[in-house]
Amino acid sequence: MSEQTHRERISVDHPATGRVNQPGREEGVVRAGAPPVEHERPEDWGWHGETGRWGRVGAVVATLFMLAYLVGNHEGRIEDIWVVSIAALMVLILLLDWRRRRNAWRAK
Template identity: 55%
Template sequence: MSATEHGHDPAVPSPLDGYVLEPHERPEDWGWHQEFKVVPRVLGWLAVISLLLMLIGNHTGRVENLWVIGTVAVIVAILIRDQIRRRNAWRN
């Protein structure tokens, strides 16, 4: 069995020729590993306000209103739960 049967031609250089494994670096040394603190909460409350503004309109049915109010209730519950969890969280 020759080398070309396995798909490797010795005349063509491999992309791994001369590859050197880099030493291990901790991700904290080169990356940003924190969380956004204020932005998601502000965007959540802006979403609640914009959804409540959708109740004002020229639609005649009530099903749309129920869906909007239900969505607002879910988002508000998530935001309040997040606020309570942050208040009672363990501190470093």
């Protein structure tokens, strides 16, 4: 469907909509009388980047909880292999994060 046909179809099918030029973005379809969509920063929605120090502390606590699963009344050792492997993966991710932050331009 061509762009012109698409535009005509939108205006015929939905008379309560209009086309607006949005600053720094492509043309958009909005309700009649509505302002154009403006840029929204991730911080406006609650995302502030990294989890910071508390996220790293939480990862260490979660790793210790994983290793606490080794104490129990299970008899097989397959569970131990899985628990230790997952805990080792978590420690590896923590070490890689520590190295990345240490070598970063700005450590957070």
